[in-house]
Amino acid sequence: MSASSASSKPSVAIIGGGIAGLSCAAELQRLGKYNPTVFDTGRIRPGGRCSSRFTKDEPKDKGRNRDSILSRYTIDHAAQIITLPRNGFEDFKKQVKIWSGEGGNEQSDIILKKYPRGSVVEIVSGDFDRNKKKGDEKQQKKEKSTPTIRSVNSQYMYYSPKGIGSIPLAIANENNLKIEQDVWISPSNGVKYIGSKDSNYPQWSVQTNGKRFGNFDMVIVAHNGKCADRLMSRTPAKDLHSLLQVNFSPYVPQWGGKKMTLNSIYSLTVAIKSQDGQNLSDVVGKDVMVGFVKNEPDLRLVTNQGKKIQDNSLDHDVEIWTIFSSAKFAKKYKGPQENLPNERVEEVTKLMLEGLERSLGLQEGRIHQGLILDSKLQLWGAAVPLNVWNPSGDLNESNSGFLFDGQHGVGTCGDWLLDPSIPGAYESGRRLARYMSSSWDKEDIGLPSLGGEFRQSRAASGAGIGNVR
Ligand SMILES: Cc1cc2nc3c(=O)[nH]c(=O)nc-3n(C[C@H](O)[C@H](O)[C@H](O)COP(=O)(O)OP(=O)(O)OC[C@H]3O[C@@H](n4cnc5c(N)ncnc54)[C@H](O)[C@@H]3O)c2cc1C
Incomplete structure (x- = not known):
């Protein structure tokens, strides 16, 4: 028929x-x-x-604990920001107004909000300079210095407080x-x-x-x-x-x-415990939801899921961050997307956390295993x-x-x-x-x-x- x-x-x-x-x-x-x-x-x-893992979604890998810490939170594991294009896309812009309840549109269910001023930043300087010659990269990775965190104009950027999904x-x-x-x-x-x-x-x-x-x-x-x-x-x-x-x-x-041509990106989400009362938001900024990483070759973006998503009421001692790798890094450490072997998961998780330490000017080993209460690594093989x-x-x-x-x-x-x-x-x-x-x-x-x-x-x-x- x-x-x-x-x-x-x-x-x-x-x-x-x-x-x-x-x-x-x-x-x-x-x-x-x-x-x-x-x-x-x-x-x-x-x-x-454009999807989220919502609270209590049944995990794909049956072996994974349904009550694991990360399963208690809504997590955007790919797209994070909706940026309104400057020209054209008028219907999309209208739709964003409706979803965000802006401009007098009555919308009982607000699914988009503008990123507040100061919540989107660039993590820059430290001493890493992307334009330096290839051979210098290794040396630069060893260097550690406090980054400058500067605010980005987020006037046209939206997020979903309920999860982008x-x-x-x-x-x-x-x-x-x-x-x-x-x-x-x-x-x-x-x-x-x-x-x-x-x-x-x-x-x-x-x-x-x-x-x-x-x-x-x-x-x-x-x-x-x-x-x-x-x-x-x-x-x-x-x-x-x-x-x-x-x-x-x-x-x-x-x-x-x-x-x-499509690139690949690793997305790593971690539930991280404070140490001596300090957590990542103390370094990146308490109001920061998203940071573009500009001072570290292995990473591109970090996002504080607890800050961004309204239902993620956190234990004050725990923060949930998602970190994106660079495409070059993902290519180097690529594995079978649907079935990453444990050794690869451990290796990539470790390397990405080391990248985060370098980017934030933290001492090597500062984000040690004892602080990571739970983590989930995902490879977007055909990312962008x-x-x-x-x-x-x-x-x-x-x-x-x-x-x-x-x-x-x-x-x-x-x-x-x-x-x-x-x-x-x-x-x-x-x-x-x-x-x-x-x-x-x-x-x-x-x-x-x-x-x-x-x-x-x-x-x-x-x-x-x-x-x-
Ligand atoms: C890590 C990452 C971060 C990103 N960040 C942002 C961001 O911050 N802002 C932004 O605007 N964009 C971002 N993007 C890009 C954005 O997510 C995509 O441009 C957009 O979602 C693409 O939508 P699409 O419908 O074209 O494709 P897709 O979202 O890929 O949709 C294709 C769908 O087809 C399904 N499918 C595939 N094969 C089959 C099959 N054989 N049978 C049935 N179904 C099938 C897939 O499961 C999928 O659901 C990001 C992307 C990635 C990977």
Whole structure:
């Protein structure tokens, strides 16, 4: 049975329930021409790289204690900051106003707040100088000096006091989206192009191990990385597939490179006990929620989850911090993302805590094992796109930020098509939905055969999540 026969509207299978897939589904639904279903691997809820581990979420590794210290807190383990883009993205900005209850919008459920002044900082100086020659790095790592902590203009930066994972939940719930959760559409046989058979549209069958979800009139690939590459590799959508081929590296050349390039980032969360009445916030600043690390090559960001998330009422003696590695560090110590061996977890945890000591000018061994009450290390193997696809021509909201292959009825949306951020992903999904809903005859758009190139993304050139290189 075709999934579309349950409704007179053509059906769309959206593979990926991150911000891009959800915003695409929400906009398709709002515009009323299609009947979207989102398929997402998330075990408990959608969100992808914009997600939180909420209090008492059942741990993935069954061996892990459900009542471990970290399981008592909500933790943002990837995205931390929503930065409003200066130009454009007007719908996203409107949505942020609604979610934050700003500008007279009545919103009973506030899920976003502006970072208060002084709560976002840069951790700079010490003596580390990134521009020094490579050979000097080792020597510099040994040097220890008190850093300067300086406030960053956070006027356009938002956080979620309930955890950033409340954003995808809000999109899903406010729009009553149909989501098949904890479903992995296998890259080897999850989608099959079956062509136009009993409808006017091209048709795709969608299945996962042991379960068929039926036929859909269109497919949207709303994820990237190896999975998306393989998912499309055996379909006739060759042009679109060629852009999904991916490269993993901490760098792209300044001109952008030839392939989509993703970096990797380690995210380490620790519950840390005070020593002699002092904890990390005594060094970084009591009001600080996020710090961009600028004086240590292995790290890029630290965030005080207890300060940021309202329900995390802490024992006054304990603080919860999440620390992001640099991409270069993650590449060097990479392991199997889903199953990091214990030795690798211990090694990386130790090295990242040493990096934190150096960055904060703390004595070596100051953050010793005895102070770490609990920790969780996660590798984001396909973390942030370092380049984005730019089709050729005069670009505007209606013709860029997404791809569509009209002949085969397949499109893609995601952060790598516009900007490697939550606003970028949101906008990409929304633009694709608008394009699909604008008229029934869909021309190809954005595909490489029509011209275009990859350009270095903001993440690569220094902004993004704070110089993610
Ligand atoms: C460590 C880190 C920190 C970041 N910090 C920030 C920040 O502070 N601010 C900011 O704006 N951005 C930040 N980003 C980037 C931001 O999180 C992303 O740009 C955005 O969330 C991407 O959304 P997306 O929908 O394009 O992709 P994703 O979030 O990756 O969504 C894709 C979804 O598809 C699912 N999926 C994949 N394959 C399949 C399959 N075969 N079947 C079914 N489902 C599948 C995945 O599970 C996922 O849920 C950060 C990213 C990382 C990794």
